[in-house]
Amino acid sequence: MSLPEVDICIIGSGAGGAPMALELGRAGFKVVVLEKGPHYRPQDFVHDEILNSRRNFFMPLPWEEPHLLRKGAKGKYERSSAAWTANCVGGGTVHMSGFFYRLKPVDFRLRSTLGAVAGSTIADWPISYEDLAPFYDKAEQELGVSGQAVAHPFAEPRSAPYPLPPLDVHPVAGEIDKACKGMGWHSLPTARGIISRPYKGRAPCAYCALCGSYGCEMGAKSGTNASLIPAAVATGNVQVRPGCMARTVEVDKKGRARSVIYLDADGVTQEQPAKVIVVSCTAVESARLLLNSTSSRFASGLANGSGLVGKNLIFSSFGESQATFRLSKQAEKRPWLKDPGPFVNRSIQDFYLMPDERFGFRKGGTMGFMWAHPNPIHAATGLAGSGSSAVFGKELKDRMRAYRDSRILLFEVYGEFLPTPGSYVGVESAVKDKHGIPVAAITVERHPTDLVATRFLVERGEEVLLRLEPDELKRTTTAGETTILQHGTCRFGDDAATSVLDRNCRAHEVPNLYVVDGSFMPTGGSVPSTLTIAANSFRVASHLVRTLKQGVASGG
Amino acid sequence: MHPDAAKRLALGYARAPMPRARSPRQRLSRRSFIRRLTFLGGGVVLLGPLACKRSSEEAPKPATDPGPLGTAPGGQHHRTFSSFELAVVTAATERILPRDEDPGALDADVPVYIDRILQTPEMKPMRDDFLEGLAALERRSQRMFQKGFSAITPAQQDELLTLFKDSPPQSGEAHFLELLTVLTLEGFLGDPSYGGNKGKVGWRLMGFDAVGTIAMAPPEGYDGPKCLRECGVHK
Numbered sequence: 202m203s204l205p206e207v208d209i210c211i212i213g214s215g216a217g218g219a220p221m222a223l224e225l226g227r228a229g230f231k232v233v234v235l236e237k238g239p240h241y242r243p244q245d246f247v248h249d250e251i252l253n254s255r256r257n258f259f260m261p262l263p264w265e266e267p268h269l270l271r272k273g274a275k276g277k278y279e280r281s282s283a284a285w286t287a288n289c290v291g292g293g294t295v296h297m298s299g300f301f302y303r304l305k306p307v308d309f310r311l312r313s314t315l316g317a318v319a320g321s322t323i324a325d326w327p328i329s330y331e332d333l334a335p336f337y338d339k340a341e342q343e344l345g346v347s348g349q350a351v352a353h354p355f356a357e358p359r360s361a362p363y364p365l366p367p368l369d370v371h372p373v374a375g376e377i378d379k380a381c382k383g384m385g386w387h388s389l390p391t392a393r394g395i396i397s398r399p400y401k402g403r404a405p406c407a408y409c410a411l412c413g414s415y416g417c418e419m420g421a422k423s424g425t426n427a428s429l430i431p432a433a434v435a436t437g438n439v440q441v442r443p444g445c446m447a448r449t450v451e452v453d454k455k456g457r458a459r460s461v462i463y464l465d466a467d468g469v470t471q472e473q474p475a476k477v478i479v480v481s482c483t484a485v486e487s488a489r490l491l492l493n494s495t496s497s498r499f500a501s502g503l504a505n506g507s508g509l510v511g512k513n514l515i516f517s518s519f520g521e522s523q524a525t526f527r528l529s530k531q532a533e534k535r536p537w538l539k540d541p542g543p544f545v546n547r548s549i550q551d552f553y554l555m556p557d558e559r560f561g562f563r564k565g566g567t568m569g570f571m572w573a574h575p576n577p578i579h580a581a582t583g584l585a586g587s588g589s590s591a592v593f594g595k596e597l598k599d600r601m602r603a604y605r606d607s608r609i610l611l612f613e614v615y616g617e618f619l620p621t622p623g624s625y626v627g628v629e630s631a632v633k634d635k636h637g638i639p640v641a642a643i644t645v646e647r648h649p650t651d652l653v654a655t656r657f658l659v660e661r662g663e664e665v666l667l668r669l670e671p672d673e674l675k676r677t678t679t680a681g682e683t684t685i686l687q688h689g690t691c692r693f694g695d696d697a698a699t700s701v702l703d704r705n706c707r708a709h710e711v712p713n714l715y716v717v718d719g720s721f722m723p724t725g726g727s728v729p730s731t732l733t734i735a736a737n738s739f740r741v742a743s744h745l746v747r748t749l750k751q752g753v754a755s756g757g
Numbered sequence: 758m759h760p761d762a763a764k765r766l767a768l769g770y771a772r773a774p775m776p777r778a779r780s781p782r783q784r785l786s787r788r789s790f791i792r793r794l795t796f797l798g799g800g801v802v803l804l805g806p807l808a809c810k811r812s813s814e815e816a817p818k819p820a821t822d823p824g825p826l827g828t829a830p831g832g833q834h835h836r837t838f839s840s841f842e843l844a845v846v847t848a849a850t851e852r853i854l855p856r857d858e859d860p861g862a863l864d865a866d867v868p869v870y871i872d873r874i875l876q877t878p879e880m881k882p883m884r885d886d887f888l889e890g891l892a893a894l895e896r897r898s899q900r901m902f903q904k905g906f907s908a909i910t911p912a913q914q915d916e917l918l919t920l921f922k923d924s925p926p927q928s929g930e931a932h933f934l935e936l937l938t939v940l941t942l943e944g945f946l947g948d949p950s951y952g953g954n955k956g957k958v959g960w961r962l963m964g965f966d967a968v969g970t971i972a973m974a975p976p977e978g979y980d981g982p983k984c985l986r987e988c989g990v991h992k
Contacts, residue, residue, distance in 0.1 A: 239988070244976075245984075245988070247973075247975040247976070247979060247984070248967070248968045248972045248973060248974065248975060249947075249948045249950075249975055249979070249981050249984070250946075250947060250948070251874075251943060251947045251948060251951060251981060251985070252948075252981055252984050252985055252988065255943065256877075256879070256985055256988075257879060257988070258984075258985075258988045262879055264882055265879070407973075408971065409967065409971050409972035409973065410967045410971055410972055411967060411968075411972045418973060541971055543971075575965060575967050577946040577959070577960060577963045577965040578942055578943050578946045578947060580963065581942045581945075581946055581963065582938070582939055582942055585938050585942065587935060588922075588926055588931065589922060589923045589926075589931075591922055591934070591935070591938065593852065593853045593854075593918065593922070593938060594852060594853065594854075594855055594915060595855065595857065597853065597854065598854060598855070598857065598859065598861075598962070601962055601963050602859070602962065604963055604964065605962065605963055605964030606964070
């Protein structure tokens, strides 16, 4: 049975879906937001590691809703919960750490800057940094971002200061500043999607150390659940339906998107017709939804006549090293080690783009410094190790006691992840989730240049850590991927033969279908992309509101 | 992204196989399921993508409470383990975290935690694996020492656990040892409302003092297992 038609149906309530809901609601359109996960309230966010970080509070279980993952097309699929972000109202912005960087102008024209890169499918964006900049301003204002812009060689232009002053930082930030200065590098304050002062009726950060991987019970973290979604609902035009899993997007005879078929919170199949359908379920899940939406007109998936839906999958290159300071040895010399301040908020971007190829790559990235997450079970399982090198008994307890005597400072790398023909998302019809819907199957084939660049960045970050004279320095990896940062599966462009979406993120093949999560990005940039996804969604919303109003005005 | 360096996928350790019908026994003996899910604050999730045949065909059934299976020495009723199994769990967890100058697994009520957490309906795959692993441990003990695991000496127990640990990465033995370690650490370091971490002895050992000081403690009377069962249900 079909529900009454609405103006807009948005699938997903995270960084992509929420700005659309807010702007269209403000403009007076009737909006329904379908969200597969629950709608948590601030009081649901308790500091319970087992609940939050180790079960299905945020992430689905791999035997209920798996992703299939393999390394290269010859690899064997594994079931995993990797590449999921939080399943709840607000999506990944609920459990994020909120590192709110902007892309830089070069990220919009990487193909022109680097030239052709053998083995990669990089492309320029059809828009420039200048096109997106006003919407970065808007996203920062609406969500609430705390930061301080400083001059440096790769600083992106901004028209105004951050809406909120930076969060207080731990004294180690000053030590990092000194170390960087000594090397002629720039230690930059990291902007955060966490409010440092009361803002739009929200309480500021309480500086508890349990931030990333937890929901914020203060509402200080600028997840869309705390900012945009309540504002959208307050317009009176937006209805959020939690627990609703989209199964397919249906089309009419003319090939226009007609409705969303979904399972509601009681498991009952519903059909929600809408004049415009907006997909924003993450790059992996949006590709899955479109590929599962087959019809006689779109036999290989909605808007997929080009065969490009799911192609050009991009994560973020990950590297990390950790410096351990033993309190018993160092606290006298460095009393500030015992300061409980949770935030370091320092980044290095001096190697964002290299002037030449002498180190084997040109597009580098960002190092972000932070204290190791204090989750004790997470820490202890790391100390126990795995496989035959694992330890138990006295050795494990000794390591746990040594941990008690430690502060661990680390940096993580956000490196360019070049798109390759070997990294893509498909659906595996033989493997279904608990709803009976075929699951996303992810294949990853890394470009060798990514690994060269990430290793270089890890080595530079280690130079900073070594200047702080830690008792130990341990490299975690130089060859990882951050799969919650995902992009590229419906890239945008001006040529329908080489892109899925047009420059306004509307499907070339389906005139009333939009995709507004990270899928549109033909390159991922070398920073976390949450703010960029939100900014782009505000940009698309502005276009869509204008288009719909013109349509109404012209009687169309 | 999250400071925990978690949630990255370490492609390349092919552990969890594609689903394929096989009996539970084969499953345990042939494959290891636990994996480092590297997500969020989590790091290792217990959860093995055991996967196999557990999606649409076999939706988790609401657990029916059969009542307590027995009573532990501390007076707590246990529900997953028989008294015999509980003795093996108690002995094994105490070897993972033995009491020395600091409290050990038993002091923290780790076996109580494991007994309770394996009652979570979504944890059924793990419960099956854990019980099978326990049986395998007991069988091996009988074969090697002609005595049950809880009756052999601590040195013999360590020898046996080391044997499990050093088994091939995809073996049921290695899987069980990792499951045992992870569940022991959860019981030692989790919120006390789950039944373990008695008197917060685990947090003290790790120097973890954020909850209740700089970070708000769960509200009075907080029931983690209940939230786990009902998370997101606001009716």
